[in-house]
Amino acid sequence: MNHIEQSIIDAIAEESGLNKNEIKLDSNLYAVGINSLSALEILVALEKKYDIRIPENRLNEANSVKEIVKVIVDELNKKDGKSMKGEKFYRGMFLIASLYDFILGILFFLFYKQIYKIFDITLPHHPEYIQSPALFIAILGVMLFYVYKDMYRNVDMVKIGILSKIGYAGLSFYHYIFTGPHWVFALFAWCDLVFLVLFILFLYNLKRTKKE
DSSP, X not given: OOHHHHHHHHHHHHHHOOOXXXXXXXXXXXXXXXXXXXXXXXXXXXXXXXXXXXXXXXXXTOSBHHHHHHHHHHHHHHHHHTTOTTHHHHHHHHHHHHHHHHHHHHHHHHHHHHHHHHTTOOOOSSTHHHHHHHHHHXXXXXXXXXHHHOXXXXXXXXXXXXXXXXXXXXXXXHHHHHTOOOHHHHXXXXXXXXXXXXXXXXXXXXXXXXXX
């Protein structure tokens, strides 16, 4: 049990009058005899203790000790990242990256024949060779949209995005140099390379901000 978990259990015990040994991480607040008013008082006390503001839409998530811990940790992470320089820029960038991947993936999934014809690219024998990666790219776009919605809570998704950009850009440049695929795929690789650099810069700036 880490210090935040123990601190929250201590706060719950203090506000409710329960013995600390009666409160476990999996304990449901109402099952151990805490009513909705007492639960609200506990959350208010935790807000003051950690100097955070818990959004109303997240109050309903906090029915157990484990859920309270998650809400507190999420809000602390947000608080740590609020002063990050360029926050608006990065948020906008993640939105653009999300739309780019989602739209590109859907276009290739639905209209790959027309796209290949326009650029005079030879179609593979089986459509799933195109549609499977196209669907993956669209799903990646959805994932990046969640990063745009909450960069600090979904920071681990950025790492997945970095791996995907490294994979596609690296493979595309390798084939462009050694096997000579169509230039349009190299163009997409350059776009992914730009996003890759920006994703890494975001993680670097976030880490630096937390140390300050």
